Amino acid sequence: MTSHLALKPFSAGKLSLTNRSVVAPMSRVSTLGDGIPTKAMADYYARFAKGGFGMIITEGTYTDRHFSQAYPNQPGITDGRQLEGWKHVIEKVKMKETPVILQLMHAGALSQHLTDTRAPSAIEPLRTMLAGYSMKQGRFPRPQSMNLAEIDQVIEGFVLSAQRAQEAGFDGIEIHSANGYLLDQFITDYTNMREDQYGGPLENRLRLTCQIIKKIRQYTQGDFVVGVRLSQGKVNDFDYLWANGLEDGKIIFQSIADAGADYIHFASEGKGFDHGCLTREGKSLPKLAKDLTGLPVIANGGLHIPEEAQRILQDEHADLIALGTGALSNPDWPLKLEKQQEVLDFDPAYFADGVAI
Ligand SMILES: Cc1cc2nc3c(=O)[nH]c(=O)nc-3n(C[C@H](O)[C@H](O)[C@H](O)COP(=O)(O)O)c2cc1C
Known part of the structure; x- marks a missing residue:
């Protein structure tokens, strides 16, 4: 299928x-406990660049030393x-000149x-x-409710992390507002009972994500990309759908665009x-x-x-497709497509010993 739109x-x-074709963010909990990416991780990411992917988004990376870390051995x-x-990691991926985006993640209650x-x-x-994590x-x-000073700490963590990402040489960052982690906990009605400016109507529940986008925009320079990942489902609530469907979508997407995001990434896990x-x-x-x-x-x-x-591309649901598990079983998926080779399904046994690489 050489005419494949991907x-x-x-x-x-x-x-x-x-x-x-983009590699989706995937946590692989493979540091030695110090959160420092290893040479093995650099080789792991380089495989996708060599395999022809157009862009790579890294695993969710914690943003501060207060309450953001999700997993032991997470970077x-x-x-x-x-x-x-x-x-x-960047050096190895850039040998193929593949753009690489760092996903910034705060676990919130799901640590x-x-x-x-x-x-x-x-x-x-x-x-x-x-x-496996x-x-x-x-x-x-049971988490404690964040006070306003702690919310400011979250924003500061994301902004400083984005600045470090730019200094390291990443092409941009992706703000993880999906899958049930902190920013999604704010957006979701049943995990946010706040009565201040961060709770209540959807516009308020989106405030933290939007403040983070704006501040990162303000404190990073030039062509640095600021993407946002969103989803309906959550790792601890797979089947959740937005209560008001398209109406919620309109408010969420418009607010995120107005705040200055460069792309929207819509996840569907599993x-x-x-x-x-x-x-x-x-x-x-x-x-x-x-x-x-x-x-x-x-x-x-499932877009492998x-x-x-x-x-998905033909019907213009999206401009780009991100592969998660399909990229693990086919790190050279774009090359396979080009050469019309067989694409392998993902075998869950891949994670038999946990998700570390
Ligand atoms: C091992 C593993 C780790 C994941 N870690 C993250 C993550 O850190 N950040 C994120 O946004 N999604 C994460 N995901 C979700 C994937 O990005 C993707 O949405 C999911 O695998 C569905 O895509 P697929 O059908 O192509 O596999 C992870 C998925 C897997 C399998």
Whole structure:
């Protein structure tokens, strides 16, 4: 299938990619406990660049030493040593001139590392910790509600981390406002019971994400990309859909565009594009984001299947597609597509010993 749309170049705004396939962010908890990216991680990321991907988004990286860390052995970007570690990753990926974006992540109530956690409200998260990411398993602790000083600390952590990312040589950052982590906890009605300017109507619940976008814009320079990842589902609530479907989508996408985001990345974890990217009525949220904002939009969810990727691009649900597990089983997915080679399904046994590389 040499005419596959995923192989076409893409250029819009600050993004200029040789093709439309992107590696989705995937936590691999592979540092030695100090949050410093290792040489093995550099080799891991380089495989995707060699395999022809148009852009790589790194795993979620913690942003401060207060309450942001999600997993033991997760990488961070909170100091000079962690920054230096990321330089090795960038160097290896840049041998192929592939753009690389650092995903910035605050765990909030879903930390599998901390015992004392912070969240918008003191509500115990649904379900249990993810297997394979930590020795610690079972229920999440009940978090404390963040006070305003702690919210300011979150913003500061994201901004300083983005500045370090720019200094390290990343092409941009992606703000993780998806999958049930801190920023999504603010956006989601059932995890945010606040009565201040960060709670109540959706516009208020979006305030923290928007403040972070604006501040990062203000404190980074030039062509530095500021992307935002959103989702309906959560790692601890897979089937959750936005209560007001397209109406919520309009408010969320417009607010994020107005705050100054350079792209919107819509995630669908685990059960494919249709499961996580459509509203209850079957309407496409990535397509709405694209039509409403004119920003580049990345879609995700089972898109390593060539026909499915072609459908999403052909029907203009999104400009780019991000592969998670499909990139693990096919680190050379774009080259395979070009050469018309067989694409392998993801085998869950890949994580039999945990998610570390
Ligand atoms: C091991 C693993 C780790 C993940 N870590 C992250 C992460 O750090 N940040 C994030 O936004 N999504 C994360 N995800 C979700 C993926 O980016 C993606 O949305 C999901 O795998 C669905 O895409 P797929 O069907 O192509 O696999 C992770 C997924 C996996 C399998």
